[in-house]
Amino acid sequence: xxxxxxxxxxxxxxxxxxxxxxxxxxxxxxxxxxxxxxxxxxxxxxxxxxxxxxxxxxxxxxxxxxxxxxxxxxxxxxxxxxxxxxxxxxxxxxxxxxxxxxxxxxxxxxxxxxxxxxxxxxxxxxxxxxxxxxxxxxxxxxxxxxxxxxxxxxxxxxxxxxxxxxxxxxxxxxxxxxxxxxxxxxxxxxxxxxxxxxxxxxxxxxxxxxxxxxxxxxxxxxxxxxxxxxxxxxxxxxxxxxxxxxxxxxxxxxxxxxxxxxxxxxxxxxxxxxxxxxxxxxxxxxxxxxxxxxxxxxxxxxxxxxxxxxxxxxxxxxxxxxxxxxxxxxxxxxxxxxxxxxxxxxxxxxxxxxxxxxxxxxxxxxxxxxxxxxxxxxxxxxxxxxxxxxxxxxxxxxxx
Numbered sequence: 412x413x414x415x416x417x418x419x420x421x422x423x424x425x426x427x428x429x430x431x432x433x434x435x436x437x438x439x440x441x442x443x444x445x446x447x448x449x450x451x452x453x454x455x456x457x458x459x460x461x462x463x464x465x466x467x468x469x470x471x472x473x474x475x476x477x478x479x480x481x482x483x484x485x486x487x488x489x490x491x492x493x494x495x496x497x498x499x500x501x502x503x504x505x506x507x508x509x510x511x512x513x514x515x516x517x518x519x520x521x522x523x524x525x526x527x528x529x530x531x532x533x534x535x536x537x538x539x540x541x542x543x544x545x546x547x548x549x550x551x552x553x554x555x556x557x558x559x560x561x562x563x564x565x566x567x568x569x570x571x572x573x574x575x576x577x578x579x580x581x582x583x584x585x586x587x588x589x590x591x592x593x594x595x596x597x598x599x600x601x602x603x604x605x606x607x608x609x610x611x612x613x614x615x616x617x618x619x620x621x622x623x624x625x626x627x628x629x630x631x632x633x634x635x636x637x638x639x640x641x642x643x644x645x646x647x648x649x650x651x652x653x654x655x656x657x658x659x660x661x662x663x664x665x666x667x668x669x670x671x672x673x674x675x676x677x678x679x680x681x682x683x684x685x686x687x688x689x690x691x692x693x694x695x696x697x698x699x700x701x702x703x704x705x706x707x708x709x710x711x712x713x714x715x716x717x718x719x720x721x722x723x724x725x726x727x728x729x730x731x732x733x734x735x736x737x738x739x740x741x742x743x744x745x746x747x748x749x750x751x752x753x754x755x756x757x758x759x760x761x762x763x764x765x766x767x768x769x770x771x772x773x774x775x776x777x778x779x780x781x782x783x784x785x786x787x788x789x790x791x792x793x794x795x796x797x798x799x800x801x802x803x804x805x806x807x808x809x810x811x
Contacts, residue, residue: 416437416440416441417437419440419476420433420436420437420440422472422476423436423469423472423473423476423625425677425679426465426469426627426628426673426674426677427469427625427626427627427628428601428626428627428628429601429604429624429625429626430623430624430625431604431608431611431623431624431625431626432623435621435623436596436623436625439595439596439623445477445478445479446473446478446479446595446596447478447479447481447592447593447594447595447596448470448473448478448479448480448481448594448595448596448597448598449481449483449588449589449592449594449596449597449598449622450466450467450470450480450481450482450483450597450598450599451483451484451485451488451534451585451588451597451599452482452483452484452485452516453484453485453486453488453489453492453493454484454485454486454489454509454512454513454516455489455492455493455504455512456512456641456642457511457512457515458515458519458641458646458648458649458650459516459519459520459648459649459650460639460640460641460646460647460648460649461630461639461646461647461649461671461675461708461712462600462629462630462632462638462639462640462646463649464523464649464675464712465600465627465628465629465630465674465675466598466599466600466627467520467523467524468523468675468677469598469625469627470482470523470524470598471523471524471525473596474524474525474528474529479530480524480528480529480530481529481530481532481592481594482517482520482524482529482530482531482532483532483533483534483588483592484513484516484531484532484533484534485533485534485585485588486509486510486513486533486534486535487533487534487535487538487539487584488534488538488581488584488585489504489509489512490503490504490509491503491577491578491580491581491584492504492578492581493581494563494564494574494578494581495563495602495603495605495606500573500574500575500578513533515650517531519649519650522649522712522713523712532592534584534588534591537587537588537591538584538587538588549583549587549613550580550583552613552616552617553583553609553612553613553616555579557609558579558582558583559574559579560605561582561605562605564578564579581606582605582606582609583609583613585606585607585609585610586606586609586610586612586613587610587613588610589607589610589611589613589614589622590610590613590614590617590619593619594610594614594622595620595622595623596622596623596624596625597610597611597622597623597624597625598625598627599624599625599626599627600626600627600628600629600638601626601627601628601629602629602638603626604624604626607622607624607626608624610622610624611623611624628674630670630671630674630675631667631670632645632646633645633646633647633659633662633663635663635664635666635667644767644770647659647660649712653709653713653714653717653718653720653721654717654720654721654724654725655721655804655805656708656709656712656713656721657705657706657709657718657721657722657724657725658721658724658725658728658729658803658804658805659804660701660704660705660708660709661701661702661705661725661729661803661804662802662803662804663701665697665701668697668700668701668704669683669687671704671708672686672704675708675711675712676704676707676708676711686700702722702725705718705721705722705725706718706719706721706722709721724736728806729806734798734806734808737798737806737807737808738759738805738806738807738808739807739808739810740758740759740799740807740808740809740810741810742755742758742793742809743758746758748792748793749790749791749792749793750790750791750793751788751789751790751791752768752772752777752779752784752786752787752789752790752791753765753768753769753787755791755793755799756768756771756777756799756801759799759801759807761799761801761805761807762801768787769787771801771802772784772785772786772787772789773785773787776801776802776803777799777800777801778798778799778800779791779793779797779798779799779800780797780798781798793809794809795809795810796808796809797809
């Protein structure tokens with residue numbers, strides 16, 4: 412039986428950054444009891460992306476192992492805004508923004524988690540009703556010195572940048588969620604290590620058995636540098652059309668495809684080593700392997716049928732130059748001719764803001780009728796049949 416628990420421990424450890432501490436997890440598994448596994452997310456954006464899928468996939472693994480999975484939506488903590496990694500205070504979200512974002516979360520996570528085996532909870536349920544005297548007692552369990560040890564707080568204070576008092580409360584609230592839930596395990600990205608370890612500490616203060624903290628690697632975005640984020644424009648959203656997701660995956664660097672295979676497809680080091688040897692030996696072309704990885708990721712998080720369609724569309728557009736597969740665009744009557752390139756991109760749905768358009772244009776990522784547009788103020792004389800390429804993975808064709 413012990414051997415079986417150790418096997419399960421190795422299975423759980425696969426693809427993680429750290430299990431803190433391993434001995435506690437083995438002890439919890441050895442009881443044979445159903446464990447409470449917690450993952451918290453603040454609804455700060457309406458869209459989840461493949462970066463979130465890394466930790467959600469690990470949560471699904473716990474589901475499949477028969478444990479109680481809790482997907483905690485931080486509708487209370489979203490009012491503060493997680494200061495993790497931020498160099499300045501985040502603007503608070505309105506109640507409507509939180510409500511709208513919350514509404515979309517369950518539909519998105521249900522594509523990865525089994526919706527029949529997950530408890531969806533909201534931390535406003537206990538944090539909104541917390542009496543002030545109880546809150547003071549919670550705060551008394553830790554110290555200011557401990558809170559400002561957090562890297563982002565320490566860095567901002569050292570650089571003379573302000574830290575708002577309510578931001579100091581964020582890790583305490585997140586930690587108290589673990590107390591309220593009696594969680595056995597908490598999952599999160601490596602950037603959440605401090606908050607999750609504070610949860611472990613606070614549980615001990617409340618005479619609970621402390622949770623095990625499992626940190627997951629942060630998935631780099633399409634640029635291969637910054638962590639995947641909608642705000643940085645380097646994300647593949649779970650709500651993106653599957654063919655667009657496939658195209659974005661094909662735009663990543665050859666080096667990054669190994670990382671995506673490891674974190675999103677749970678490829679083992681042995682499997683990756685074998686594939687690298689095949690590529691290095693010329694037995695497998697990097698493009699063929701990338702297409703297979705892109706197909707497998709879309710099949711896993713969308714569907715095999717959508718993956719096949721995405722691959723066919725990519726091959727038609729980017730390998731066979733068949734622009735009949737491009738996204739058709741019909742401009743409304745109010746679009747002048749010639750038109751400002753930024754207005755064109757907005758009408759096509761290629762960008763949401765002028766600043767996003769400017770960034771793409773300055774990077775040489777906008778090509779109209781095979782000509783790169785580098786002037787942010789450019790006026791384009793458009794006509795039916797004209798193609799507009801945006802980035803490496805989006806091609807539009809004007810229909811009128």
